Amino acid sequence: MNPYSEIVQEHYRHPRNFGALEKPDIRHELANPLCGDRVRIEVALADDGRVRAARFQGDLCSIAKAAASLLTELIVGRTLDALPDEQQLVDALRTELKPSRRKCALLPLDALRAGADAFTRR
């Protein structure tokens, strides 16, 4: 029996927005130092500061890849101060996560936040 929701399975097998942007405004890479999940999030902003496009790349387990895929869909049209929070992302995965896998699910969001922070400090 597959422990993951259909939405996780779907986004893992057919990830959305997997790849790179030509000229991203935000680009941040983050890794889990022990399990080796590594993600790079890229975001392009429109003139009004809203996310115009987002992409991700990386070596990712099923949960992390599904979360990155979902996240890049969720943020399009949002401003950087209105990014989804952790619970919103976990809820969107519709899967009960053990604490150890919660870190996997949140890695893409952590990368996005770190990149957004660096961008706004510029």
Added chain:
Amino acid sequence: MSHETFDLLGRLRSSGRRAAMATLVRTIGTTPRKEGSKMFVGDDGAIFGSVTIGGCVDARVIEEAAGVLASNDPQLFQLDLGDEDAWELGLTCGGSVEVLVEPLSAALLEQYATAERAWNEGRSVALVTMLDSGERLLVDGSLPSALQGVELPRQSRTIAVDERSAYVEILQPPARLLIFGAGALAMPLVTFANELGFRTIVIDPRERFASRERFPRAGEIRVGIATEIASQIGMNASTSVVLVAHDVKIDLPVLKLALATDAPYIGLLGSRRRGAAIRQMLREENVDEAQLQRIRTPIGLDIGGETVAEIALSIVSEVVAVMRGRNGGPMSAR
């Protein structure tokens, strides 16, 4: 073979002693080593390398080296390879070899240093020695005018150039071993592979694992997204790929990349069941059956390896066997 030559020359350079270099330039019949084997004999009697695997021929070359060092003149010797031993064993004859023994002059050391620089940059270079005069030419890229129209061999050997004999020493850059996964198994893998002359490259997303402390002798350590690194490095007919991460997020995309190249060896750590599951996932990504059969999993030769060092030995042994076109069975069963 090139790394052996450069290692030996490096040791001699650092010793600062005069030495003679003996090179096996031609073989006839059955011989234990092939053209390009080298032995260096120092003026203090120190010996590095061998042109055969010991015995009378090496002893004779050592004796001749003393004369060459005294006269400073190169000499070409033809030597029968253990006819006495062959006769005692009831065989008709051994092979014979030609060995060039020459003083290792500053000019010769400089030519090898130039060749080593090109070799380190990944280029295959050739040193062409006219056996009658000792004149030597370095070929790095296009042929010099003196060799126009000559077809150089792929392996070191003696060829005819304008009715003269020329020994062509081919110095090929080291084969590369890409090791995906910087866990405990990768450590002895690097050690063994280095000793065999591979340029080892360790790749892992985790800085804490892919560190210089853990891999002091790795040729290169790369931390990042495995597929990106694999694409940057590039894989070709002189690249062997070993996947020991035991992690599908690395194994699957890297295998897909590796199978699209002509990498001669692609090994995947894991059970037969795991290997079948990963093959199935690749099949679903439209990788064709012939390509899937190139994946060697479970990885390594069956030597009963239990410790990480033993498993690493079985893996590098399989890599060598594949590169040499052998199946890795016992010599006694050939």
